[in-house]
Amino acid sequence: xxxxxxxxxxxxxxxxxxxxxxxxxxxxxxxxxxxxxxxxxxxxxxxxxxxxxxxxxxxxxxxxxxxxxxxxxxxxxxxxxxxxxxxxxxxxxxxxxxxxxxxxxxxxxxxxxxxxxxxxxxxxxxxxxxxxxxxxxxxxxxxxxxxxxxxxxxxxxxxxxxxxxxxxxxxxxxxxxxxxxxxxxxxxxxxxxxxxxxxxxxxxxxxxxxxxxxxxxxxxxxxxxxxxxxxxxxxxxxxxxxxxxxxxxxxxxxxxxxxxxxxxxxxxxxxxxxxxxxxxxxxxxxxxxxxxxxxxxxxxxxxxxxxxxxxxxxxxxxxxxxxxx
Numbered sequence: 001x002x003x004x005x006x007x008x009x010x011x012x013x014x015x016x017x018x019x020x021x022x023x024x025x026x027x028x029x030x031x032x033x034x035x036x037x038x039x040x041x042x043x044x045x046x047x048x049x050x051x052x053x054x055x056x057x058x059x060x061x062x063x064x065x066x067x068x069x070x071x072x073x074x075x076x077x078x079x080x081x082x083x084x085x086x087x088x089x090x091x092x093x094x095x096x097x098x099x100x101x102x103x104x105x106x107x108x109x110x111x112x113x114x115x116x117x118x119x120x121x122x123x124x125x126x127x128x129x130x131x132x133x134x135x136x137x138x139x140x141x142x143x144x145x146x147x148x149x150x151x152x153x154x155x156x157x158x159x160x161x162x163x164x165x166x167x168x169x170x171x172x173x174x175x176x177x178x179x180x181x182x183x184x185x186x187x188x189x190x191x192x193x194x195x196x197x198x199x200x201x202x203x204x205x206x207x208x209x210x211x212x213x214x215x216x217x218x219x220x221x222x223x224x225x226x227x228x229x230x231x232x233x234x235x236x237x238x239x240x241x242x243x244x245x246x247x248x249x250x251x252x253x254x255x256x257x258x259x260x261x262x263x264x265x266x267x268x269x270x271x272x273x274x275x276x277x278x279x280x281x282x283x284x285x286x287x288x289x290x291x292x293x294x295x296x297x298x299x300x301x302x303x304x305x306x307x308x309x310x311x312x313x314x315x316x317x318x319x320x321x322x323x324x325x
Contacts, residue, residue, distance in 0.1 A: 079295035100276035107199035119211025138205030167273035
């Protein structure tokens with residue numbers, strides 16, 4: 001199988017996975033909520049008015065027709081109207097997804113930017129007190145729940161020292177003409193520091209420990225001994241030769257981290273009142289806003305599947321020896 005055929009196969013698998021998720025979401029909400037418009041129907045409405053509300057949202061159509069219409073609209077990016085906001089779901093979801101992506105991607109980039117070189121350095125200092133302390137700190141933050149570390153950070157740096165804001169992504173009131181105008185400000189950066197650091201510290205241990213352990217295995221390879229025989233500096237051997245060949249397991253872990261971070265965002269967004277998609281999913285489920293909840297779950301799934309596909313492509317690019325099966 002050629003590389004091109006393999007990539008086409010992976011794309012088709014991703015599309016098939018997304019279709020399965022969309023189908024499960026469609027039937028789950030309709031079977032779990034016999035009357036999804038209950039949040040819109042008040043006690044003062046008579047039977048005719050209630051029927052009119054159901055007809056407005058197409059819930060009187062046969063189930064198969066609703067399913068076809070749902071898939072057709074989803075492909076076009078149309079998810080209906082939110083019960084709570086009385087606004088198009090697509091506008092709400094895309095705005096919240098942008099907020100979540102900024103928080104999640106910034107935290108993952110920071111975690112891997114620190115964890116990978118730190119893991120390589122710890123492998124160089126293996127057996128020392130520095131190595132032991134680094135492993136302890138990495139495991140400590142990886143074991144501590146994010147909601148707990150988040151509340152501790154708010155208590156110390158937000159309430160006690162008043163160094164950082166404790167909630168939101170901008171100081172109210174603020175006037176932003178668009179998404180980019182909202183985030184490209186010092187005020188936004190000030191609000192993002194604490195939540196980004198909390199998520200980054202939680203995921204820091206994985207790339208650090210994987211990089212350290214893989215580096216220890218690479219040190220026994222013949223090309224490392226050859227590099228030492230040539231008289232190359234130990235630092236060059238560490239980062240230019242050993243680290244480059246130890247990156248593949250870290251890239252594999254990156255795909256897992258992306259999936260975990262997408263689900264873990266809910267906790268962080270609730271603790272810091274961050275207006276992201278995870279927090280919006282929780283609010284939508286609480287208020288029985290099924291169009292918003294359904295679209296949020298689907299978009300989040302599509303986001304995770306797409307990022308995992310990109311990581312898979314990156315893996316095949318980094319290691320040409322990967323067999324395409």
